[in-house]
Amino acid sequence: MAAPFVLGEKEEAEAIVSKDEGETCHQREALEWMIRLQERPDDAPLHDRFRLWRETPAHDAAWSQLDHVSALIRQLPSSGGVARVPAVLDRRWRRAGRTILVPFALAASLTALFLGRDLLPIPAAATTTRTGEVRTMKLADGSRVILAPRSAMTFDGARHARLLRGSAYFQVRHDDDHPFRVVAGDAIATDLGTAFEVAMEGATTHIAVREGAVGASCAGGWKDPLPLRPGQTEDLDCASGTRRRGEMPPSRVAAWATGRLVMIDRPLAAAIAALRPWHKGWLIARGPGMARHVTGVYDLRHSDRALAAMRQAHGLSITRITPWITIIHAD
Structure with missing residues (x-):
């Protein structure tokens, strides 16, 4: 377990994470626009929407970067390696009567550029996991944390965890005087004697309880008056102030761990x-x-x-x- 951050270090690291995640989102959108435009080159309304999307400076920068990489690769000598998309796998493309040709080098380079950054360690994280990797951690107080693949977490002290990406399952040793808290974005899950999952899904934080009870709240001050009980879930978006409760068999909470x-x-x-x-x-x-x-x-x-x-x-x-x-x- 990492030592708590010194004053200012955590805030700087989180700012880097926020900036990187924003850039990655724009880059993914740019690549999806490239695919759409390639699929439907004669779709005038689609081109109009693309021009509107590109008017945002961040979007235009992401598109320019993508176009620059594509141009560099097109200048390379052809090795004859071309990947043909199997039209049989996509009925819509088959009906269009054409397949799309994508150079291997272009696809590999774009994947490294736009996907690879998602797999790099987050600067603020004490622990990260790779694709398909599940990591179990035993904390000093006897609590146990199971971190899902492509997830990242750090600790702000012995009983405060901060989920930076992905999902984690917590089996907490309860202590009335020192409650265990998990922060995910602006959402906070507080242990009331329990085993529970916390997952970041875009702007929404998903909380699901397997045993005991969990209190759900937001950093801005909102607090759910009724704690979550075994089998109950809550999808909480603190930015918009929306929440949705649901139910599931407690045994299926954090089933990904198996x-x-x-x-x-x-x-x-x-x-x-x-x-x-x-x-x-x-x-x-x-x-x-x-x-x-x-x-x-x-x-x-x-x-x-x-x-x-x-x-x-x-x-x-x-x-x-x-x-x-x-x-x-x-x-």
Whole structure:
């Protein structure tokens, strides 16, 4: 466990994290725009939306960087290595009567540029995990923390954890005089004698209780008057002031710790998002069908099998541009 930060060091590190995550988000959007424009070169409304998106300085910078890398690679001597997207895997592209040709070098370089930074250690983190890696930590007070893949955490003292990315499962040794707190963004989960999961999902913090009780609150002062009990969940967005409670069998809380993904009436997009930390490469989820709710149990340690099962059950279209980039579309 790392020693607490000196005054000012933590704030500076968090500012670096925030800046990097913002840049990575814009870069991902730029790459998705490149794919859309390549798919639908004659779609005038799409081009209008792209021009509107690019008017934002941060978006324009991300696009310029992407275009610069593409231009450099196009200047390299051709080695004849071209990856043809299998049209049979994507009905929409097959109907269009064409396949998309993507140079291996371009795909590899773009993946390294836009995906690789997500896998680097966060400056403020005491502990990070790689793709597919689950790490268990025993704390000095006897509590135990299980960190999910592609996650990052630090500690602000012996009983204060700060989740910087991803998910973690906490089995806490209760102490009335020194409550164990987990901060994730602006959300705070406070141990009331419990085992619980905290996950960062964009602007939302997901809290789920397996044993005991957890208090949910926000750094700005809001506090849920009723603690979460076993099997209860809460999706908390402190920035917008919204929260949504749900329920699930307590035994399925943090099922990822045993390599299982359990989805109970959750959006398909959430299932794809849960697969990403276990998948070596970039999963791009697209299409209106990503909003529909699904239920199922999938093997996280074999993400390709999980994707194949989702495709069979929900009619997904899966296109692998390279071994590193996979596009999943749901009509």
